[in-house]
Amino acid sequence: MERALRLPIASPASTPVGFLRARSRPTCQFCNRPSSSCKRRAFSSLLGGAAAWPLQARAQQQTMPVIGFLVAGTPLSHGQWVAAFVQRLRELGWIEGRTIAIEYRWGEGRNERFAEIAAEFVRRKVDVIVTSATAAVVAAKQATSVIPIVFAAAGDPVGTGLVASLARPGGNVTGLSIQQTDLAAKRLELLREVVPGLRRLAILANVGGPAVVLDMREVQATARTLGLEVITSEIQRGEDIASAFKALKGRADALYVAIDPLVHTHRIRINTLALATRLPTMHGSREPVEAAGLMSYGPNLPDLWRRAAEFVDKILRGAKPADIPVEQPRKFDFVINLTTANALGLDVPPTLLARADEVIE
Incomplete structure (x- = not known):
């Protein structure tokens, strides 16, 4: 909104003592010209400046680096990580709207959206693409081999072919791993402590995610070594979730939910259906446990997203993605929802509660 222009009105020149003038013409106190002339000049000058403001703003925005933010989920599911x-960008001197421009696009956990958004960012020639989740990174990598890509969280960057190695990523992609497949055994160990009679394990997995498929295979292999029967429930859309739970009813003692943007976007619905079918759940991050899931073990995702901003900072200051090693989590969270445990009639051992980083009551 344009501001109203308020112009200072020059005071009339004072009349020396001893001189009588029937009507004096006010003059400008700075240049001694008639003040009406100066007012016109001032107004014209200010109007010209006001017209130039939007042009200057546009020019400034065009010179700012632009981040194309392909957020794999929704504002509700991923908003706190984006924040x-x-x-962290701000702390590093990149202030949105002043020194950096960020274009947000929300993938809603849908692979077809990832490809559309990645192609749009390539057309717009953004300076860096930031994303998370293997399927979204794959879409961005397929869209460009030139624009740097930073992933805030990817399940198994080497196993899924995102990078050549953690130490030397190569190409235009780097970021942070969540060690998805490495944590499967630990999650099952914790789940067995809470559900001691566990014999039949169900896995809910979005098979459209490359890292999810690897995670699912790792869980299946680990479960079989523990003598567990495994039931796999594969989904690819939010519409598949209800039918998946219907098929699981009465067939499983617990549910392993493979972390993925699709299941994270629908975490409330998944946990509601799990409670209705009396299934204890194990998740890969704390946020689903806040939404009535039973428990989770995995990396602290807000910390990973903050560190992703440091990768972007390095790239904007001249570093090449190929030369920035992929990093791993520094913080892991073990979270238990005691309210959910009570609703399922489960007694959580005090020793396990003592080991938890957070207990939700």
């Missing part, structure tokens, strides 16, 4: 990223 952590933007806050």
Whole structure:
């Protein structure tokens, strides 16, 4: 909105003592010209400046680096992680709207959206693409081999072919791993402590995610070594979730939910259906446990997203993605929802509660 222009009105020149003038013409106190002339000049000058403001703003925005933010989920599912990223950027001197421009696009956990958004960012020639989740990174990598890509979280960057190695990523992609397949055994160990009679394990997995498929295979292999029967429930859309739970009813003692943007976007619905079918759940991050899941073990995702901002900072200052090693989590969270445990009639051992980083009551 344009501001109203308020112009200072020059005071009339004072009349020396001893001189009588029937009507004096006010003059400008600075240049001694008639003040009406100066007012016109001032107004014209200010109007010209006001017209130039939008042009200057546009020019400034065009010179700012632009981040194309392909957020794999929705504002509700991923908003707090995005906020952590933007806050860390600010701490590093990249202030949104002043020194950096960020274009947000929400993938809603849908692979077809990832490809559309990645192609749009390539057309717009953004300076860096930031994303998370293997399927979204794959879409971005397929869209460009030139624009740097930073992933805030990817399940198994080497196993899924995102990078050549953690130490030397190569190409235009780098970021942070969540060690998805490495944590499967630990999650099953914790789940067995809470559900001691566990014999039949169900796995809910979005098979459209490359890292999810690897995670699912790792869980299947680990479960079989423990003598567990495994029931796999594969989904690819939010519409598949209800029918998946219907098929699981009465067939499983617990549910392993493979972390993925699709299941994270629908975490409330998944946990509601799990409670209705009396299934204890194990998740890969704390956020689903806040939404009535039973428990989770995995990396602290806000911390990973903050660190992703540091990768972007390095790239904007001249570093090449190929030369920035992929990093791993530094913080892991073990979270238990005691309210959910009570609703399922489960007694959580005090020793396990003592080991938890957070207990939700």
